[in-house]
Amino acid sequence: GAGVSQTPSNKVTEKGKYVELRCDPISGHTALYWYRQSLGQGPEFLIYFQGTGAADDSGLPNDRFFAVRPEGSVSTLKIQRTERGDSAVYLCASSFSGGANEQYFGPGTRLTVT
Amino acid sequence: KQEVTQIPAALSVPEGENLVLNCSFTDSAIYNLQWFRQDPGKGLTSLLLIQSSQREQTSGRLNASLDKSSGRSTLYIAASQPGDSATYLCAAYQGAQKLVFGQGTRLTINP
DSSP, X not given: OOOOEEEOSEEEEOTXXXXXXXXXXXXXXXXXXXXXXXXXXXXXXXXXEETTEEEEOTTOOSTTEEEEOTTSSOEXXXXXXXXXXXXXXXXXXXXXXOTTOOOEEOOOEEEEEO | OOOEEEEOSEEEEETXXXXXXXXXXXXXXXXXXXXXXXXXXXXXXXXEEXXXXXXXXXXXXXXXXXXXXXXXXXXXXXXXXXGGOEEEEEEEEETTTEEEEOOOEEEEEEO
């Protein structure tokens, strides 16, 4: 079946602008995760959804970052007033019911803030 | 707080060799541990998930072990091939909700 998909694959924006990144999880997966990966580093956790609610948002770096999953499927990561330091690859993953089950990752969105 | 370390950062070996990639973690009370492969410019491909109650997991030429008492996991690759060239990432669950990743080992298999 279809894997996790993310759009856009690349996003270039100017400093100070607002961006939205979209994630479509594997059908039937109730758990959804966002991670951020800087060049040469491993991914870092941002936020975890179980169904429609954010069960753990402890990785969001500041209040410019926000994520939603209104119907328990597609999720959108929103970044306000982007800064050059936000440039990274944003990865989305999903798993069946969470609870330390195997996570499946999408191809990522490469965000560049100029 | 869980911390994950992978050494070495890069490894280059000739084709056909068996090799071991190392991963260490600080909190032995982990739930599960997952190994991934990442090709340049791509997302992560899950290779193996070892549950906390298991000591090892195998898939084809790959074998991953888990020793919680020593805080270590290894990924063994048998009969390496040039197509195995990629970055390999180890990730341990912190609690039951999020993965904590190492920085990865960049593996090059030379024909």
